[in-house]
Amino acid sequence: MLALTRKKNEALIINNNIEITILDIRGDQVKIGITAPKEIPVYRKEVYIQIQEENKEALNTQGIDALKKLLK
Template sequence: MLVLSRKKNESIHIAGNIKVTVLDVSGDIIKLGIDAPKNIEIYRSEVFQAIQAENQQAASSKTDINQLSKLLSTITEDLKKSNT
């Protein structure tokens, strides 16, 4: 992890198109301004972690649906065989 010290109104640049500026420091609260292209997604850490958890849950649900679909296909084939 890169650790930098910045004072109020000082900035850092990331990848040439993202600028992070310290807007205010009040006690243990720091306000940052982020200037980045609209296609760059920016999330607070807790929001990003919640999105990741939702994505993992959705991916596991998709696997469950695929397993159910295969099971249904097998049952359907067995029923067709038993009817002939």
């Protein structure tokens, strides 16, 4: 993991096309702004994990249904 120190209104660039800017710092909360191409999805980690779990569940369900169809 790369750890960087940034102050309010400072930014970093990822892969030449993603910019992350520190918008505000209040106590233990940091507000960030992310500028990225529309084709690059940006999620909060907890939302990303939930999406991955739902995708795995859907895949398992579809796999079982496909197997049942093959066995009939």
